[in-house]
Amino acid sequence: MMKIAIASGKGGTGKTLVSTNLFSILSGKGYKVSLVDCDAEAPNSVAFFDVKLVESTEVYHKVPVIDTSKCTFCGKCQEYCNYNAIFLLPPVKIIQTMEDLCHGCGACSVACAHNAISEKEVSLGQVKTFSTRGKPSIVEARMNIGVMSPVPVIKRAIREADSPSGYILLDSPPGTSCPFVQTVATADFVVLVTEPTPFGLSDLRQSVETLKGMGKPCGVIINRAGLGNGMVQEYLTRENIPLLAEIPFDKRIAEYYSKGVLVHTQCPEVEQLLVNVFDIIIRDHGDSSNKR
Amino acid sequence: MEIAVISGKGGTGKSSISAAFATLKQGVALADCDVDAANLYILFSPTHEEEEVYIAGHKAIIDYKTCTHCGLCADYCRFDAISLDNGRITISEISCDGCFLCSRVCPTRSISMIMNDRSRMYSGSFRNGKMVHGRLAPGEENSGKLVNMIRNKIKQVAEDNNLDTIILDGPPGIGCPVISTIAGVDRVVIVTEPTGSGLHDMQRVVELVRKFNREPYIIINKHDLNPEMSVNIYEWATANGLEVAGHLPFDPAFVDAMLQQKTIVEHLPGSETSLKLRTIWNKINT
Numbered sequence: 001m002m003k004i005a006i007a008s009g010k011g012g013t014g015k016t017l018v019s020t021n022l023f024s025i026l027s028g029k030g031y032k033v034s035l036v037d038c039d040a041e042a043p044n045s046v047a048f049f050d051v052k053l054v055e056s057t058e059v060y061h062k063v064p065v066i067d068t069s070k071c072t073f074c075g076k077c078q079e080y081c082n083y084n085a086i087f088l089l090p091p092v093k094i095i096q097t098m099e100d101l102c103h104g105c106g107a108c109s110v111a112c113a114h115n116a117i118s119e120k121e122v123s124l125g126q127v128k129t130f131s132t133r134g135k136p137s138i139v140e141a142r143m144n145i146g147v148m149s150p151v152p153v154i155k156r157a158i159r160e161a162d163s164p165s166g167y168i169l170l171d172s173p174p175g176t177s178c179p180f181v182q183t184v185a186t187a188d189f190v191v192l193v194t195e196p197t198p199f200g201l202s203d204l205r206q207s208v209e210t211l212k213g214m215g216k217p218c219g220v221i222i223n224r225a226g227l228g229n230g231m232v233q234e235y236l237t238r239e240n241i242p243l244l245a246e247i248p249f250d251k252r253i254a255e256y257y258s259k260g261v262l263v264h265t266q267c268p269e270v271e272q273l274l275v276n277v278f279d280i281i282i283r284d285h286g287d288s289s290n291k292r
Numbered sequence: 293m294e295i296a297v298i299s300g301k302g303g304t305g306k307s308s309i310s311a312a313f314a315t316l317k318q319g320v321a322l323a324d325c326d327v328d329a330a331n332l333y334i335l336f337s338p339t340h341e342e343e344e345v346y347i348a349g350h351k352a353i354i355d356y357k358t359c360t361h362c363g364l365c366a367d368y369c370r371f372d373a374i375s376l377d378n379g380r381i382t383i384s385e386i387s388c389d390g391c392f393l394c395s396r397v398c399p400t401r402s403i404s405m406i407m408n409d410r411s412r413m414y415s416g417s418f419r420n421g422k423m424v425h426g427r428l429a430p431g432e433e434n435s436g437k438l439v440n441m442i443r444n445k446i447k448q449v450a451e452d453n454n455l456d457t458i459i460l461d462g463p464p465g466i467g468c469p470v471i472s473t474i475a476g477v478d479r480v481v482i483v484t485e486p487t488g489s490g491l492h493d494m495q496r497v498v499e500l501v502r503k504f505n506r507e508p509y510i511i512i513n514k515h516d517l518n519p520e521m522s523v524n525i526y527e528w529a530t531a532n533g534l535e536v537a538g539h540l541p542f543d544p545a546f547v548d549a550m551l552q553q554k555t556i557v558e559h560l561p562g563s564e565t566s567l568k569l570r571t572i573w574n575k576i577n578t
Contacts, residue, residue: 009329011302011464016489041465042301042496044489061370082350082392105391106370145499148436148468155372155387174302174464175328181431185386198550199307203329210430214386228547251517254542258487258518 001165002286005187007172007180009203013193014223014247015039017257019171020048021264022274027137032166036157038183039173040125040141040150047260051130051138057160059153060121061104064097070116071095080111100148125153127160150179158186176210184211189285190218191244191277196228201235208241217285221277224249244280245273294447294458295479295576296325298501300493302464304485305513307331308546310461311555312569315420317457321450322418324425325439325473326463327411335553338423339416346411346441348432350390352383352403359402365394386431408432415445422449436468443472457577466500474501479576480508481537486521491528498534509576512539538572540565 006019016039023035023045037045064077064086073090085101086108088094099122109117125143129136141157143150150173161168170187173179184190190211194204204220211218218241222232225246236243247253247270256263264271297310307324311332314322324332352373361381366374373387374394383394383403395403410429417423424446426438443460450458462473474480480501484494494510501508510529515522522539529536541564549559557566 010331011299011329012485013303041467042489042493044301044492047488047492080392080396082390103389103391104370105389105393106368107391107393107396110368110393110397143467145466145496146471146503148471149433150465150467176430177328177428177435178431178433179467180328181386197547198334198553199331202331202334206329206430213430227544229551251542254514254517258485258490258521260488 001163001168003168003170003187004281005170005172005184005190006193007184007190007207008174008193009176009207010194010200011174013195013200015174015193016044016171017223017263018191018193018221018274019169020045021262021270022278023169024262025264025271025274026167026278027133033169034137034139034161034163034166035169035171036161037138037140037171038154038157039171040143040153040157040179041173043140043142045171046130046138046140048262049130049132049138051132053128054131054136055129057127057156059124059127059156061124061152062106062119063099063102063104063122064108064117065120066095066097067116067118068093068095070114072114076111076113077108077117080107082107125150127153127157129160151182154179154182158183176206181210181214184216185214187216189281190216191221191281192218193221193223194232195224196222196230196232198231200228201232204232205235208239219244219280222246242280244277247273293456293479293577294460294477295481296460296462296474296477297481297483298462298470298473298497299464299483300466300497301484301490304483304490305546306483307461308550308556309483309511309513309569310459311335312557312566313573314459315555315558316570316573318420319455320421320457320459321446321453321455322421322423322459322461323442323446324423324461325442325469326461327426327428327435327438327442327469328463330425330427332423332461333425335550335555336418336423337553338414338418338425340414341416342414344413345409346413346426346438348408348411348428348438350392350405350407351385351388352390352394353406354381354383355402355404358400360400362399365398365403368393368397389433411438413438413441413445415449421455422446422453424449436472439469439472466496470497470500474504474506477506480506481511481576482508483511483513484525485514486512486518486525488521491521491525494525495528498532507534509535509537511537511572514542515539516541537575538568540568
């Protein structure tokens with residue numbers, strides 16, 4: 001089994017374009033492949049496919065429920081809580097859980113010596129499995145609106161997609177903070193998609209530095225090549241990072257994408273570019289047990 | 293007046309548009325709240341007059357000299373951060389949420405918590421006023437708290453310098469840094485684009501903004517890339533009682549301006565895009 005994450009520091013560079021098209025190309029060629037949409041705040045992959053929902057699993061965490069008849073307002077739970085999620089006013093005997101701030105760690109329950117804390121489940125989002133061509137193959141992490149962190153839903157989705165063989169493509173959330181790190185941590189190789197602009201380069205640099213710190217191999221796809229300047233290429237040469245492909249800036253690609261059409265079905269040159277990317281990754285980082 | 297610019301989907305042109313807003317009137321306070329991927333510094337090269345350390349939570353560290361590998365910490369951890377493999381305890385720095393519970397339950401007191409102190413907040417001046425931006429260290433969490441810190445700072449800076457307009461360039465998504473960016477602001481502007489993802493992500497972020505009792509303004513950027521979808525977005529927005537403050541064409545001049553470290557209204561003040569941005573800015577400020 002090999003996991004390939006498709007990521008970018010900057011949003012909107014073409015992560016989903018690459019991951020949905022690569023997934024479509026590989027499954028069309030008969031590879032055992034699944035796609036996990038880890039961008040739980042803004043999941044968009046499923047819309048490009050004709051899918052059937054196979055399973056939807058709710059992801060919960062546990063937040064405290066405080067029984068004020070047993071509570072002595074001693075403050076131990078508040079002392080244990082590292083997220084300021086317990087509001088306490090002992091003189092007037094007010095204690096309240098701030099559910100929005102709670103991370104569900106369970107420390108307050110451990111702290112309470114009076115058996116006053118029980119827990120209830122609060123939904124953080126869903127992990128949905130969809131089938132394409134009759135086989136379960138796309139897993140979507142979808143965070144509920146108003147939830148603070150997508151990480152628990154992302155972790156669950158990646159676990160759900162785990163398989164002993166084949167290829168797993170992870171469409172990563174943007175940025176370089178916790179949701180990104182959680183996603184790429186499980187990957188064998190990371191494809192960074194960028195655009196040749198100063199904003200693109202600045203965010204690419206941060207992604208590369210983060211991946212270096214984690215010891216993850218990566219390569220870069222420059223999307224909308226022709227726009228901007230050559231600073232990204234110069235940076236890649238200097239840092240000795242493989243340039244996997246340059247997808248040209250082409251209004252047609254943007255139009256197909258905006259209509260929800262898989263670009264490779266209309267632009268054979270884009271298909272060829274992505275096939276090459278996959279070949280390079282397999283040649284340099286593939287695991288020999290992974291034949292089609 | 294405090295104005296937050298957000299988008300749901302990344303790459304719709306949020307930062308370029310916030311930057312343009314920041315150069316449409318004399319003297320503003322500008323904050324880059326996209327702490328994961330801050331970009332405005334590229335256009336504005338702000339001075340770093342002040343630098344503050346931001347503590348992004350904690351991480352658990354094991355002292356193997358005293359750890360008996362009993363596994364109690366692993367039983368209590370709810371973040372799958374602690375594993376007991378072949379009789380040896382390890383803590384994953386990536387999964388640790390910094391809740392302290394393992395350090396409290398450890399019978400031999402072998403777990404200590406260290407602060408994540410590599411994130412920074414900078415404040416200084418740029419050519420049209422004052423600017424604050426943050427830099428979250430890779431992999432760190434609680435970015436919403438860093439956004440709060442930036443917002444407190446920019447408010448104080450604006451007050452000290454008699455700047456009555458605060459512009460916040462927000463992060464993509466709908467998670468905690470976005471919530472921190474929009475909570476309590478006067479105006480929320482959502483920049484979207486005519487793609488299926490643009491519409492879907494805008495709908496999610498509109499719902500979030502409404503939880504904070506604000507009615508966002510919508511800007512449809514690159515509207516000519518898919519006029520049909522632009523109409524869909526316009527219709528959805530108006531049917532849902534939202535004001536579309538304007539639409540902008542796909543304009544390569546945004547990139548040209550960026551290469552010259554300028555905003556589009558500085559680069560081509562008389563262009564159609566710049567004039568439209570001015571009209572939109574006036575609408576938002578009424």
